[in-house]
Amino acid sequence: MKPVIMTLKEQDWECLQAILFQADGRERQVFLELGLREDQHTFEVLLHRLRPVADADYLSQGLYHVSPKPQAVVEAYNAFCRSGVLVHGHVHSHPFCDVAHFSAVDHQTLGQIRRGLADLVTLQGLNESTTCFQMVLGRDPAGFEGVLLNLWGEKMGALSTVRVITPQGIRLYQRELGEDNSGALADVRLDRNIRWLGKEGQKKLSQTHLSICGLGGAGALLVANVRGLGFREITLVDPERLEPSNLNRFVGAGIEDVESYKVDILKRELRRVAPETIVHALPCGVEDPEAQARLREADLIVAALDGMQPRAELQILAARFLKPLFDLGSGILVQPGGEIRRMGSQIIVYIPGQACLACQGMDLFRPTEGLAGEIRRRTGYVVGATTELTPTSVVTINSVAAGWTVDLIIKFLTGIGPIPLYTQINQWRGIVEQLHFVKKESCSLCGLDGIEGKGEDRAVLPPPPFPALGIQFDFGDGQGSPACWTPTGARPHGLFGNLVAKLGKPKDYDRSANGKESH
Structure with missing residues (x-):
C-alpha cells in the first residue's frame, strides 16, 4: 500500500x-x-x-x-x-x-x-x-x-x-511528519542560504524536486544558480550534445566535453557540489515518455526551450498535473548592418488556478505562424543578422534571465511571494516591466472547462479559437471587469512586450457593450 x-x-x-x-x-x-x-x-x-x-x-x-x-x-x-x-x-x-x-x-x-x-x-x-x-x-x-x-x-x-x-x-x-531534514539543515554548505531564507525556507527547498527542461545558454546558467541551494532532487531534460559553438555560454563545460550530452555534463557539475543530490539526466525531448514520467513526479518545472511545441507539451502537462511552470526566453534583434535594436528576456509563470502561458500571450498552438514564428526565431538566438550563431554577449542576457528566474523560484517555494507572473527585462534600455494577465474562462487549458487537475486521463484538448492570441490584462481600473485587448498585426517588441508598454491603459480604447475595454 x-x-x-x-x-x-x-x-x-x-x-x-x-x-x-x-x-x-x-x-x-x-x-x-x-x-x-x-x-x-x-x-x-x-x-x-x-x-x-x-x-x-x-x-x-x-x-x-x-x-x-x-x-x-x-x-x-x-x-x-x-x-x-x-x-x-x-x-x-x-x-x-x-x-x-x-x-x-x-x-x-x-x-x-x-x-x-x-x-x-x-x-x-x-x-x-x-x-x-x-x-x-x-x-x-x-x-x-x-x-x-x-x-x-x-x-x-x-x-x-x-x-x-x-x-x-x-x-x-x-497527517504524519515526513522524513527528518535536520541533517540537511545542519550542512555548512547551506549556512548562507539559511541566514537569508531561515530554516523553514531552506527546509522547503530541500524537500523540492525541481525539473529543468532545455539546457542551452540560459538552461546551463539555471543549473549553475540552483546547484548550491540544496534541492533534494533535480531532473534535467535536453536531447542535444555539446557543440564547440556552445562553449562560450555553457557553464561548467570544457573542450573535452564536446559531443557529450548536455544533461550528463550538468549532472556531473551538480554532483560535484552536492553528491547526495538525486539527479535524473534525460537526453531526450520533453515529449519522450521517460521525460513525461519524471516531469509528473517533479514539484516545479522550469522551461528554457527554443520552440513552441515543447512549451505546449509542458503547459499541458503542468495543467493536467497541477505543476507550477516557469518559462524563460532571451534574445537579441540585430539590424543587417550590425546595429542592435533590442536585447533582453522575459519570464512567464504559470501557477495552477492562474492564467496559463496561452492566456499570457504565448501562441502555443500555432508554432509556425505569425507571432509564434517570430518568437521562436528570437528565443535564445540573435536574429536579423546573417548568422544564427550566438555571440559572446548573449551570455550576459542569459545570466540575468537565469538569475532572475531562480530568484522568483526561491520566493515562490519559500512563500516570500507573491511573485509577478510576467516579467520582461529590456537590457538594452535598462527597463523591467511586470504585467498581470487575467485568465480567460473559455481557455481550453486553464478555463472553466479546461484540463487542470485531470491527471492521466486521455481527454482530447480542443484547439484554441481564432485568433489564437486573445489576451486579457487587469488594469485595476475599478470597473469590475478586466480590459481585453487583441493585437492586430502589431510587430512584437521583445517577446510580446510591445503589447503594453507599461502596466496601464492603452492610449486608445473603446468601451464595449459588455463593459470591457477593447483596444
Whole structure:
C-alpha cells in the first residue's frame, strides 16, 4: 500500500473549507472529480472539480451525521462520467473535532459509494482503472483521514499529505511528519542560504524536486544558480550534445566535453557540489515518455526551450498535473548592418488556478505562424543578422534571465511571494516591466472547462479559437471587469512586450457593450 498525496489549487481548498465548515456546525458533503498519477512510491490525486451538495439536497443532516438524497448522488455520478477523470471522490466534514477519523458509518458509506461506482463502470463502459477516494476533514487543516480504493474494495493507499498550490508557494498539510531534514539543515554548505531564507525556507527547498527542461545558454546558467541551494532532487531534460559553438555560454563545460550530452555534463557539475543530490539526466525531448514520467513526479518545472511545441507539451502537462511552470526566453534583434535594436528576456509563470502561458500571450498552438514564428526565431538566438550563431554577449542576457528566474523560484517555494507572473527585462534600455494577465474562462487549458487537475486521463484538448492570441490584462481600473485587448498585426517588441508598454491603459480604447475595454 502506497501513501496518497492530494494536490489542489488554493481557490479550491478555500472553497472546500467554506462549504464544509459553516456557522451552524452541521456536517456537509462535497463530491470530487479527481485526476490520478501513480509512480513507484506514491499515488497522487489531483482535484479537477468540486461538486458540492446543496443543503436542500440532503436526506438528513445534523451535527454528527449527513446523508444526501439519491438524486444528488446520481447527479454526481453523471458529472463524473462526463468529466473523463479516473477518480470519483467524496469528502465530508467532522466540524465537532479538530482531527477527524472515519467512523463505522463512514466505512459503510464508502462501501456503498464504491459499489455504486463499480455498477456505473459496468453500465457505462468506463475505464476499469477507475478508483474511489474518500476523505473526512476536521477543523484543523491537517486533521484529515483519507483512503483510495479500487472497484473491488481493495485499499490502494492512505492519504498522508494535502498539497495546496498557491501564488505564494506550495503549502503542505501532513497527517504524519515526513522524513527528518535536520541533517540537511545542519550542512555548512547551506549556512548562507539559511541566514537569508531561515530554516523553514531552506527546509522547503530541500524537500523540492525541481525539473529543468532545455539546457542551452540560459538552461546551463539555471543549473549553475540552483546547484548550491540544496534541492533534494533535480531532473534535467535536453536531447542535444555539446557543440564547440556552445562553449562560450555553457557553464561548467570544457573542450573535452564536446559531443557529450548536455544533461550528463550538468549532472556531473551538480554532483560535484552536492553528491547526495538525486539527479535524473534525460537526453531526450520533453515529449519522450521517460521525460513525461519524471516531469509528473517533479514539484516545479522550469522551461528554457527554443520552440513552441515543447512549451505546449509542458503547459499541458503542468495543467493536467497541477505543476507550477516557469518559462524563460532571451534574445537579441540585430539590424543587417550590425546595429542592435533590442536585447533582453522575459519570464512567464504559470501557477495552477492562474492564467496559463496561452492566456499570457504565448501562441502555443500555432508554432509556425505569425507571432509564434517570430518568437521562436528570437528565443535564445540573435536574429536579423546573417548568422544564427550566438555571440559572446548573449551570455550576459542569459545570466540575468537565469538569475532572475531562480530568484522568483526561491520566493515562490519559500512563500516570500507573491511573485509577478510576467516579467520582461529590456537590457538594452535598462527597463523591467511586470504585467498581470487575467485568465480567460473559455481557455481550453486553464478555463472553466479546461484540463487542470485531470491527471492521466486521455481527454482530447480542443484547439484554441481564432485568433489564437486573445489576451486579457487587469488594469485595476475599478470597473469590475478586466480590459481585453487583441493585437492586430502589431510587430512584437521583445517577446510580446510591445503589447503594453507599461502596466496601464492603452492610449486608445473603446468601451464595449459588455463593459470591457477593447483596444
